[in-house]
Amino acid sequence: MVEETNAIEHRAPSADTPSVIGVVGLGLIGGSLARRLVDRGRTVVAWNHRPHPYEQARHDGIICEDSLAGLVGANPDVVVLCNPLKAMPAILAELKPLLDACPNVTLTDVGSVKGMVREQVEAAGLGNRYVGAHPMAGNERSGWSAADPHLYDDALWAITVDANTAYDRFLTVARFVVDAVGDQAIVLDDDTHDRAAALISHMPHAVATALINELVGDPIRNIAAALAAGSWRDMTRVALTDPLRTRAMIEEDAANVETLLRHMAARLNAVADQLHDGDADALTEFFAAGQPFRDYKAAVNAQTTMGEAAANHTDADTTRLSIPHDGWQQALLASAARGEHIVAIDGEYEARVAIRSRLERYESDTDVTGGDSDVRERV
Known part of the structure; x- marks a missing residue:
């Protein structure tokens, strides 16, 4: 049975803004979230698999518990899973009997892959209280020492649902994002989210790493590194991320990332062929194809x-x-x-x-994809 000594008054899921939030994991994302919620007047109860952040976290107003039982015993409105995906099955298994005793607690997460998390949540028997979430926030740093409440400034969250999602659970998570965190949200299904995340985050991490690998392996790397300035910095920032974290992220969305990397390779091979052939028209078309995104960014x-x-x-x-x-x-x-x-x-x-402004599709009769005629439709 869950210990209730630290429990806050029980609340049923309602239209009220969540006021007590449980945060599992105090790394960059979880720690930043916890600090932001405290700054916005919410009560935050946290658990981390190692206690080293607790002294500073408590100083920052976060209630730190030594166990998941203690966290759930505080009766939060929402429990936010901010732990690595590889730890999810064990954490969910431990949470299951605890949450069974607290039926009003809604479960969400911040993972960058949603389909796999939903599968794990459902396998643990917690699918009826789960709503997926992914804040589009982060940087190349990691750990509690990098936690920054401003990481969530102006962030857009993807809230993911399926046909079985309960509306009251969705509403709780939506209010958590919009009111408690102070951000904005869109609602997606898991597949759309995972493909979009691969396109704008996971695949670019691999491409950025390929760029720094190319530099490191080049005989003139020291000269080139000394000359590197703004464009190199902007294109390789995410390659500074902990490589184990990046590997785990793209492995979790492997099928989508593989497809997109093959599309990217086809595009780059096509440009190499155009340069070899001196095909100025094709090169012009290649660079023109991105104009809708330039227009979109200008409008935003x-x-x-x-x-x-x-x-x-x-x-x-x-x-x-x-x-x-x-x-x-x-x-x-x-x-x-x-x-x-x-x-x-x-x-x-x-x-x-x-x-918000919409990104229009580029229309042209010229194939800019290196021969894969339906790449633009898929990408």
Whole structure:
């Protein structure tokens, strides 16, 4: 039975903003989240597999427990799993009997791969209380010493649901993201999230590492490293991440990353062929193909910042979104596809969304993919 000595008054899932948050893992992401929540007036109860962060964490206002039983015994509204994916099965197995005694606790996580986490949660028998989440925040550092509450400034979270997700659990996590953390959210299914994360995060980590490997292996590496400036810095920042962490991340999304790396190799081989052949028109087309993204970035940079939009719910770029009782998952997935970000939950079935710019697809009769005619459609 769960110890209740540190328990806070029991609360059923409701439209209220979560006020007590359990954080499992005080690394870069979990530690930054815990510190941000404390700064925003929430009660944070944390557990870490090693106690070395506890002294500083307690100084920062985080309640640190020596066991998961102690964390769950504090009766949090939400438990956020910020532990490495490889530790997930053991942690979920330990949490299962504890959470069975606290049916009102909602479970979420911050992992960059959602399909695998959902499988593990369901295998542990906790699927009925789980809603996936992934904050698009982070840097190349790791560990509690790198924790920074500002890491979550203006962050967009992906909240992932499936046909079996309970609406009250979703609402709890949405309010946690928007109200407690102060960020924005979109709602996705696991497959879409994992493919998107591979495209904009996991595959680029591999490409950035390939760049530094190319430098390290070159005979003139010392001269080149001395000459490296802004473009090199920006393209290789994520390659400074702990290599074991990066390896684990891309292995967890292996199928998507493999496909995208093969697409990338085809594109680069095509450019090499164009240079060899002196094909100026094809090279021009290669560089022109990215123009929709340049236009998209210019439009986004011209808009009100996400943080200002979230604070100003009457901004002209926001609108109300009515969420249907039936088919709410599909309605929210469609909202994300329209480029809308949830900036506020105004009622149990009412949200306010910010209209963001959309990235248009590049249209051309010229194949810029190195012969794979359907790469653009898939990528």
